[in-house]
Amino acid sequence: MTGYAVEVNEVHKRFGTVHALEGLTLKAHRGEIYGLLGPNGAGKSTLIRTIVGLLAPDSGSVTVLGHAMPDKNILARVGYMTQASALYDELTVFQNVAFFAGLMGCRDRDAIDAAIAFVDLAQRRDSRVATLSGGMRQRVSLASVMAHQPDVILLDEPTVGVDPQLRVQFWAHFRAMTERGITLIVSSHVMDEAERCDRLGFVRSGQLIAEGTAAALREQAGCDTVEEAFLVFAEQRGVSNNEH
Amino acid sequence: MSTNRTLILARRVVQQMMADRRTLALIVVVPVILLSFLGILIRAEPGKLVVGIVNDDQGVTLVGRAVNLGDRLAEVLGGFEEFEAEVMTASEADRRLQDGSADAVIMVGPDFTTQVTQTRHLALRVTFEGSNPMISDRLRTIFERVALQAANNFVLVASSPTASDLPELTATIDARYIHSGPEYDTLDYMAPALIGFLVFFFVFLLTCVSFLRERLAGTLERLQATPIRAHEIILGYMGGFLLFGLIQGAITLLFTVFVLDIHYAGNLLNIFVVEVLLVAVSVNLGIFLSTFAQNEFQVLQFVPLVVVSQGLLGGVIWQIEDMPRWLQPLSKLMPLTYANQALRDVMIKGESLLDVAGPLGAILLFAALVIMLSSRTAGRATI
Incomplete structure (x- = not known):
């Protein structure tokens, strides 16, 4: 048992000729929000899907809460929120959350109601998901990955298509979760969300090109914003790549 | 009314169809195949x-x-x-x-x-x-x-x-x-097969669409990120749809027996045993074939291939013995053929489950085969 919630070691993953992950290494501490930043197609989703065990790495290893992945049993302590809110439209908010919580081994109605209240949807508890707005659906999705009180939650672009007001709310939720000791790994291509993470990993072309707190990364790159810092690191990588 | 706008829309429809080569092929190929079967079956000399x-x-x-x-x-x-x-x-x-x-x-x-x-x-x-x-x-x-x-x-x-x-x-x-009686008519002969056919048809369609939606909505990927195993997904689907398959079976059975007044000789409960096996086959076939559909429209394309072909060749209307010899092996490859045989033997001849163990075993074999195929499908989120 290590102190890390998630460890990714030298993971390679290839789809045909596309090298999605190229020896990526990353370690997320318990109780922190780890932000995965990078452009579309950088390999963020592949990385998250590999951590959850949906994809088996070609080489390298992934460890979640001290267990080598893929491991179906440890998934009960993990929550995974996909890019698009994957829910059953015909079912109500409660039925959706209860379904996913149930599969994780949580049949406690109070815990399910608490998760729904946590994302401010208590009023719509018995509404069919099909009648909800996009932002509400995202919140149902969030409730459905946290009702079983996992130790690690992986969120793949949770704030895509979410309006600014709701985005602020989401980050408040995320922060509140870490206070319960939950580790969050959040991927995003919106650089201004970076400041809200405890630590950041810059992902580009299937590699982790830099890692650290937002402030440290900015300082290291000598920039004012995270966005500029990303470009500096990406540039360095590009140059060093050309050298050999 | 603008001709221009109408034409633009018509062009888009044509473009969409052209992009879906499989649908195009099916529009042409399926009617020809079905018509050939029909022609052969209708013109076939009845067996001696x-x-x-x-x-x-x-x-x-x-x-x-x-x-x-x-x-x-x-x-x-x-x-x-x-x-x-x-x-x-x-x-x-x-x-x-x-x-x-x-x-x-x-x-x-x-x-x-x-x-x-x-x-x-x-x-x-x-x-x-x-x-x-x-x-x-x-x-x-x-x-x-x-x-x-x-x-x-x-x-x-x-x-x-x-x-x-x-x-x-x-x-x-x-x-x-020996079996049945002078009061039995064509409907008495068709009803057992139709009961099986309807259950097979609807359960297949429902599972295929449900599983396709599960994949398209991304919920299948979420399922796979939970401790649930592929075989548990399949058993869960079978359990859920079995309920509706049996309700449907019960309604069609009661309707044919009491409203359409068909005759039956056997134990009606035996019919449900055959239906349970048939539902197992159709659920898993639905899950497996959903892999080959990108949308609901493509699921509908399976209907002539999987359902109508079995309706024609599975002995629902035309007796398999009356079909041309070269066509008969095709019937033997269809689960409905055995379901029809078992259901007729139970309903008309009043046979026990032991008597129809042969066809039941054949359906079980089909079930085992499609379960193998569908568990591979259920284990994968993407095609």
Whole structure:
């Protein structure tokens, strides 16, 4: 048992000729929000899907809460929120959350109601998901990955298509979760969300090109914003790549 | 109304269709395949029926001539193209009616001619195998003609050329049935197969669409990121749809039995056992084939391929024995063929589950095969 919630070691993953992950290494501490930043197609989703065990790495290893992945049993302590809110439209908010919580081994109605209240949807508890707005659906999705009180939650672009007001709310939720000791790994291509993470990993072309707190990364790159810092690191990588 | 806008929309529809090559191919290929099957089935020569004659007739001597009506009957029966007449012993007739290799047997007793002479009435004793009421009906009509013909023949033979005042003989069929009875009709023959067909059709369609949606909505990927195993997903789907399959089966059964008034001989509960197995096959086939569909529209394309083809070749309407020989192996590859056989044997012949163990085993085999295929599908989120 290590102190890390998630460890990714030298993971390679290839789809045909596309090298999605190229020896990526990353370690997320318990109780922190780890932000995965990078452009579309950088390999963020592949990385998250590999951590959850949906994809088996070609080489390298992934460890979640001290267990080598893929491991179906440890998934009960993990929550995974996909890019698009994957829910059953015909079912109500409660039925959706209860379904996913149930599969994780949580049949406690109070815990399910608490998760729904946590994302401010208590009023719509018995509404069919099909009648909800996009932002509400995202919140149902969030409730459905946290009702079983996992130790690690992986969120793949949770704030895509979410309006600014709701985005602020989401980050408040995320922060509140870490206070319960939950580790969050959040991927995003919106650089201004970076400041809200405890630590950041810059992902580009299937590699982790830099890692650290937002402030440290900015300082290291000598920039004012995270966005500029990303470009500096990406540039360095590009140059060093050309050298050999 | 703008022609321009209309044309733009029409062009878009054409563009969309052109992009979906599979649909295009199906529009052309499927009607041709289905029409060929239909053509073959409708034009196929029905298989030869077998009619046995047990002829113990001793005959009589009339006006100095030996007359044996039983022999005459056998002769007349031999001249029909619809069936093959075989002279057989009583015990052989019994056996062949039981194992279904004879469709009907005409029993001619030792005093057949004597009785006809005395009563001036020809009662033809026929035992029908009966499991296909359509065949029994067809034969019965022929036998009525034969009896009448034989009776009239007898009048000619037995009367003196001068006597013209002889009354005509009457003829009746004295029928017994091994399975079913004279009250059974075509619907009684079709209903067991239709009950199986409908359950198979709807459960297949529902599972295929549900599983496709599960994949398209991304919920399948989420399922796979939970501790649930592929076989648990499949069993869960089977359990859920089994409920509706059985409700549907119960409603169609009750409707056909009490409203359409069909006859049945067997234990109705046995029908549900067959249906449970059939649901297992259709759920898993639905899950497996959903892999090959990108949208609901493409699921519909499976209907002519998977459902209609089984409806045509699985013995729902046309008997498999009547199909051309080269087509019959195709029927043997279809689960509905065995379900129809089992359901008919249970409903018409009143057989027990043990009696239909053969077809049940075949359905189980299909179930095992599709479960193997579908568990591979359920384990993968993407195609």
